[in-house]
Amino acid sequence: MRIIPAILSAAATLAIVYALNTRWGSIPAMGAFFSPQHGFWKSAEDVDLDLNGDVSLPHLDDVVNVWYDERRVPHISAKNERDAFYVQGYLHAKDRLWQMELQAFASAGRLSEILGKSMLDYDRFKRREGMIYAAENALKASEADPTCKRIMDAYTEGVNDYIATLKSVDLPLEYKLLGYKPEAWNNLKTCLLLKYMSLDLAGSAYDIENTNALKLFGWDDFHKMYPSFTDSLDPIIPVGTQFPVPTAKAVAPPDSVILKDALLMAFKEEHPDPDNGSNNWAVSGSKTKSGVPILCNDPHLGLNLPALWYEVQISAGDLNVYGVSIPGAPGVIIGFNKNMGWAVTNGMEDVKDYYRMQFKEGTNTYLYNGSYREADLRVEAIKVKGQPTYYDTIAYTVFGPVTYDKNFPVKNAQQGPIAMRWKAHDASKELLTFYRLNHAKDYDDYLEALKVYSCPAQNFIYAGRDGDIGIWHNGQYPLRWKDQGQFIMPGTDSTYAWQGYIPREELPHIKNPGRGFVSSANQHPTDATYPYNFIADYDLYRGMRINRELRKMDQITPQDMMALQNDNTNLFAQTAIPLFKKNIDSSHFNMQQKTYWDQMSQWDCISDADSHAATIFYLMWDYFENNIWGDDLDHKNVALRMPQSKTTLLWLLADSSMKYVDDRRTETVETLPMMVQRAFDSTLNRVIPLDSARRLAWGRFRGTDIRHMTRALPAFSRMHLNTGGGQHIVNATKQTHGPSWRMVVQMSNPVEAYGIYPGGQSGNPGSKYYDNAVNDWVDGRYYSLRFIDPGAKTQPDMKFKTNFIPANQPQ
Incomplete structure (x- = not known):
């Protein structure tokens, strides 16, 4: 009977082998993971790994020394730039190769090749957005520029x-x-990664939703629901600034800016996270304890592991720059050198428009300016893992690719083909801007760098050792008449096409303002006196909070700026809670109701991780906002969007009886007090069980998840982090989104700089340096950024030194 245990053992073994080599839902086959020769344990990195030594490389011109500090940040010291960028490419690949390639595949619409059929619609949409087309145009422009080509070739x-x-x-x-x-x-692939940033930061357009909203609600209410300006405006360029007389003007057509026969779109377009933004500011020496400017930046983006950024110092000849780079691209994107520092926030503007085209039935020709034109056809071959290659034919018009037609998606067939005009499709060389910023010595060099920048539009701040500070709202903005680009437009003639761009010298900017600081937090760049039109959903409260604090501060230190970056004051709640208090009768509350009401109504409006009131307010506003708009936006198969929270709040403060308070789905005519009470009742139903489960604290309720990029391997993620902050708050940490890099730079001699990002230098989940900074990031701590002198013979602050040696040179 000894055969029975043998059979059972063999069966169990076969079951395990099958399980380990079978994909289960979103979890990949795990046999490779547990393989002792090839799996996780083979990839695990010794925490004491010695990086001292020599490495021979085939395409170096001279020796390159790379010093590593205690956090494994490489400090590249080369004799020439070609070697410096070559080694940067080598190190990016050594530490982040899979991340680089996955992001390039995602940008190009190639995820089906590695993840299978489930990603086909995603890939089709990326092809129809023209991501490869955009990258190809950027590549042509970049490779035509000798500097760009030189550094890209070396890096690759x-x-x-x-x-x-x-x-x-x-x-x-x-x-x-x-x-x-x-x-x-x-x-x-480098261009694809840069275009992916354009998609993330300048890829939103609400033309479809706006067209529907205008048809449903009319002009007056549309502009109240989606206004360009707010009454409590605190723009990037101070109110009252005198702008020059405009030298360009968009000529509007005599009739309408939208399709008169526009049909309601029967699908919903996916958009990048609307909170993709940032904070940046610079204070002049007149307000600092050191007497020199201090520069600050914290870009708010989706949080992933491996981390978005890779910290590096690059020195070669007259180049010596420190900051964060994007794995897959040469140079430093945000950082400083010994003379100046620069910081960026998203400009937020919509630079994508949609046009309804009129094709001749059964042909590839479309009507434009009275005659029919032949569309350029691009056949996209999308490889699918385990499936036949999928072919998608995309027509390119004078505006750009036909994103939506009868083939994609099917529900849109009745609307006719919709073509996209997107600024990111145009030939550009943003890489040259960052190369020049890496080299910049003063404000004039900074301006030269910005001249070649196109998309995504950014607020570039400058702070120099020479004492200058400044900010430019910079990029190429279409010259539009009022409301142009808000709605789907006719594509049958050039009347609705872009009529050029706002002249670069007339873009909003300011240098050395009397108030002693410049700042941006994704708010509107100007007040209403600016003569050109922008389209965007701007933030409001973060910028207001930053400016209020900076106005009253003096003798500022880098530590003061770190505290401001981690500030959890919620100005939105400070404004909304009085509205709630005014419109609710708490005198009849029982003890339980009163307990939770008092927590929120008496709250100091600081959204720290341990705050219960922050959770109560978040839930109550969410219920309240959905009660206000849920009925009005409830149109089956129609793409609509909710007005921004700030818009709803400011409208109700100005008009408590505004008509959208009433829920048209009920016979009762609801009033504002009724809606506030309903929101509180719903909140109570959520709060009581949360409190019983000890999950009412803001950091427990909301928390932050930094997930591995596959989304299928929670063991490689950092979940349920106990964070404060949130939307409308300077510390804009959310559940999967937040400050991806915090940086504070004092332009002293030598430069004093601090920074942190939620991750680590390594992309290897088996490395200590994969996520070693996450806990410190949660706690609001910073690391000293070791900006070393590359010419020094010894580097006492460095832990390791790797010498990269040309292969033909004796070691």
């Missing part, structure tokens, strides 16, 4: 020389789990 060669060293056993763990191998890097 470094990436590929690292890839060439890899054996299957050495591949990053995610390749093994997903069952594929890296392909060669190229300059197009």
